[in-house]
Amino acid sequence: MDFAFLSSTMVTLIRALPTTLVLFSLSILFGGMLALLITAMRVSGIRLLSGFARAYIFVFRGSPLLIQMFLVFYGLGQFGVIRYSFLWPFLREPMVCAVLSLALCTAGYTAEIFRGGIRAVPAKEIEAARSVGMSGFLLVRRIIAPIAFRHALPAYSTEIVLMMKSTALASLVTVWEVTGVAQRLISQTYRTMEVFLCAALIYLVLNFLILQAMNLLEYSLSRHRRPFAPGLRA
Amino acid sequence: MPGETRLSVRNLRKSFGTHEVLKGISMDAQDGDVISVLGASGSGKSTFLRCINLLETPSGGEVWVDGEQIRMLHGRSGSRPASRAQVDHIRSELGMVFQGFNLWSHMTILQNVIEGPVHVLKRPKAECIAEAEELLAKVGIADKRHAYPAHLSGGQQQRAAIARSLAMKPKVMLFDEPTSALDPELVGEVLRVMRALAEEGMTMLVVTHEMSFARNVSNRVVFMRDGIIDSSGAPEDMFGAGASPAFRQFIGHFGNPQ
Numbered sequence: 001m002d003f004a005f006l007s008s009t010m011v012t013l014i015r016a017l018p019t020t021l022v023l024f025s026l027s028i029l030f031g032g033m034l035a036l037l038i039t040a041m042r043v044s045g046i047r048l049l050s051g052f053a054r055a056y057i058f059v060f061r062g063s064p065l066l067i068q069m070f071l072v073f074y075g076l077g078q079f080g081v082i083r084y085s086f087l088w089p090f091l092r093e094p095m096v097c098a099v100l101s102l103a104l105c106t107a108g109y110t111a112e113i114f115r116g117g118i119r120a121v122p123a124k125e126i127e128a129a130r131s132v133g134m135s136g137f138l139l140v141r142r143i144i145a146p147i148a149f150r151h152a153l154p155a156y157s158t159e160i161v162l163m164m165k166s167t168a169l170a171s172l173v174t175v176w177e178v179t180g181v182a183q184r185l186i187s188q189t190y191r192t193m194e195v196f197l198c199a200a201l202i203y204l205v206l207n208f209l210i211l212q213a214m215n216l217l218e219y220s221l222s223r224h225r226r227p228f229a230p231g232l233r234a
Numbered sequence: 235m236p237g238e239t240r241l242s243v244r245n246l247r248k249s250f251g252t253h254e255v256l257k258g259i260s261m262d263a264q265d266g267d268v269i270s271v272l273g274a275s276g277s278g279k280s281t282f283l284r285c286i287n288l289l290e291t292p293s294g295g296e297v298w299v300d301g302e303q304i305r306m307l308h309g310r311s312g313s314r315p316a317s318r319a320q321v322d323h324i325r326s327e328l329g330m331v332f333q334g335f336n337l338w339s340h341m342t343i344l345q346n347v348i349e350g351p352v353h354v355l356k357r358p359k360a361e362c363i364a365e366a367e368e369l370l371a372k373v374g375i376a377d378k379r380h381a382y383p384a385h386l387s388g389g390q391q392q393r394a395a396i397a398r399s400l401a402m403k404p405k406v407m408l409f410d411e412p413t414s415a416l417d418p419e420l421v422g423e424v425l426r427v428m429r430a431l432a433e434e435g436m437t438m439l440v441v442t443h444e445m446s447f448a449r450n451v452s453n454r455v456v457f458m459r460d461g462i463i464d465s466s467g468a469p470e471d472m473f474g475a476g477a478s479p480a481f482r483q484f485i486g487h488f489g490n491p492q
Contacts, residue, residue, distance in 0.1 A: 128336035128395075131287060132350035132402055133326030135318060142353055147340055224340050224382035 002194070009185060009198045016181040017202065023095070023167040023177055027102035028160060034103060035110035042115055053111065060108030066169050069101040073173040098170035106163050113159060117152030118144060150221050157214035161207050168203075178202055238265045239301070240437045241286070241406045246295035248278075248285055255281045257461040258295070263406060263439060268432040270448035270469075271441045273458035274484060279441045282458065283410050286439070287328045288321050299324050300405045326354050329399030329407040333414050335391040337383040343370065343394045344379040350402045362401070369397040373427050389420030393427055400431075407431065409440040425451075445488045449473050457481045 042053035060068065076082050076091055090096050121144050129143040171180030182199040186192050241263040248256040255278045263269055273279045284290040286297055288304065291313055297304045304324055305316035315321045337346050347366035351357045370376045373393040375386070383391055392412055399407060409428065413421040425444060429451050432438060442448060448455050449469045456466040457478070465478040472481065 122339070124332065124334055124336040125338050127289060128330075128332065128338065131289065131325055131328075131330035131332075132398075133322040133324075133354045134350075135322050138353060142349065143338060147338075150340060221340075224384055228381045228385035 005189075005191065006194055006198060009195055012185060013178050013181055013195075013198055013202055016176055016178045019095075019175065020167050020177040020206075023098055023102065023170055023175065024164050026099045027106060027167070028163055030099065030103035031106035031110060031163070034107035035114055038107055038111035039114040039118070042111060043118055057108045057111055060105050061112070065101065065105045065166055066172065068105055069098065069169055069173055072101040072104075073097040094170070094174045098167075098173055098175045102163065102166060102170070105166075106159065109159050109162075110156065113152050113155045114148065116155065117148035117150075120151040121147045153214070153218050153221065157211065157218070160214065161210060164207055164210060165203060239263070240265050240267070240299070241439065242296075242298040243286065244296040244298075246282065246285055246297065247293045248281055248290060249293045255461050256285065256292075259458075259461075259463055261456065261463070261466075263437055265437055266435045267454060268436075268438045268452040269440065269454045269456055270452040271439065271456045271458060272443070272445075272448055272481075272484070273464075277458040278461040279458045280410055283408050283439065283441050286408060287325050287330055288315060289330075291315070299327055322354075326350070326402055327405045329402060329404035331392070331395055331399055331407065331409045331412045333411040335383070335388070335395045335415070337391055337395055337398070339383050342380050342382055343375065343386070343397075346383070346394060347398045347401045350398065355402065366397070366401055369400050370394070372430075373397050374423070387420060388416045389423045392416065392424045396424075396427055396431075406437045406439060409438065409442065411441050411443065413442070413444060443488075445485060457484065459484075 038053045038056055041049040042057070044050055073094065076097075077088075082088060082091060091100075125143060125147065126139070129139050134142065167177055168179035170177055171183060174180070176184075178199055182195050185195045189195070239262055241261075243259055243261045246256055246259040247254070259278075259282055261269070271279045271282065281290055285292045286299075288297075292306070293313055294308065296306075302324070305320060306313055307316050337343075338349065341349065344363065344366055347369060348359065348362040351362040351365070352359050367376060367379065370379050373396055375390050375393055375397075378386055378390060378394070383394070386394065396412075412428070413424050416424065421444070425447055428438070428440070428447070432451050438452075440447070440452065452469060454466060455469050455472040457464045457472070457480070459480055464480050465472065467476060471477075473485070477485070
């Protein structure tokens with residue numbers, strides 16, 4: 001074991017960690033917001049909107065993320081409207097393309113997860129809310145969303161972990177995140193095993209932390225399913 | 235004020251597809267009235283109650299709550315309320331207690347009780363909490379205020395649900411078979427709370443199978459059959475010599491209530 005090499009590799013890879021974290025957090029943030037919009041359209045009951053949401057979900061769940069990313073990175077520039085628009089300075093950045101395609105893709109999956117959560121909200125509890133005079137956004141904000149989110153959480157944490165791993169694909173559109181830097185190191189040193197093991201370790205630690213955080217969140221939101229502990233207050 | 239009409243229903247109709255469940259129901263409730271609505275299952279009594287606060291949309295007829303008519307639009311594709319905001323307002327003035335309690339499972343009992351006053355009536359939270367604790371004491375579950383619905387027995391959940399409705403300071407309380415989902419030994423604690431409410435002068439419309447409540451607590455009994463009001467009157471008349479043959483046959487199934 002060449003510990004000197006392993007530790008220097010680790011240091012190099014950790015320098016790329018902020019890029020991975022930015023990719024991850026921005027795509028989860030924008031993907032989550034987009035997912036809320038798609039979910040709202042999907043359950044709106046308006047045929048045009050729910051049809052669009054269905055098509056969106058089908059396309060982004062049904063095609064490989066890598067191809068979506070290549071289409072955004074290499075494909076968008078072919079359209080004059082985009083190439084000569086004010087958006088081009090942003091859209092030609094690899095980082096922007098990677099975040100955009102990750103967010104678009106996770107929005108499709110997340111929208112279905114959120115819809116599943118909404119379907120699990122008991123009709124009786126919605127009826128009780130209506131009977132005290134709630135409707136529209138108030139009903140969604142106070143009753144439907146909190147219950148739906150609790151139901152969606154286990155599936156959503158899986159999606160978040162998948163997204164963390166999907167950031168590795170950004171290396172293929174020239175974003176120098178952990179996997180990209182690892183590949184560059186390998187092409188310089190030809191030591192595939194050590195470098196990729198170090199990279200894998202970084203992803204494992206990240207996902208361990210994410211899953212711990214999600215478990216904690218799930219635990220704190222499921223007090224109503226645990227035995228009553230007097231003295232414990234919200 | 236006693237004598238004021240709190241609830242007025244005129245020729246209320248409701249059809250599901252071609253099946254007519256309510257065939258023209260008319261009824262008034264004055265302030266302080268406690269009206270028991272009896273009838274076999276399928277007679278339309280629950281639908282009648284749910285049409286009053288528009289959990290079901292009536293196909294025809296009028297509903298007035300405290301002098302305000304719920305405005306409806308009757309089109310070719312069916313009926314719908316003219317104003318969502320008015321429906322929300324009317325609902326906030328009508329307390330509804332469900333057969334299955336329908337408490338919000340992710341909130342504590344106290345949170346359930348203050349939810350409506352804080353978020354629908356937009357009242358100060360501290361004030362609502364103080365009132366909620368009084369209400370919970372009144373229904374006998376003050377010690378459960380930080381428990382969640384799943385931690386309570388059915389009887390306790392129903393009492394919590396009654397406190398949740400009362401927190402809105404409703405003008406009329408609607409009870410939809412409030413004891414039908416309860417184990418027999420838990421029925422009494424809920425009926426005691428309802429009886430106390432009746433004695434305080436709350437206007438109540440109670441769909442029930444509890445003959446003793448109908449006979450001893452309510453001041454009017456309404457018997458529904460096949461979507462119409464078969465007969466109605468004071469309990470002493472209804473359960474006495476004045477009973478219609480259909481009502482006599484109906485109460486025959488329950489034995490002779492005291």
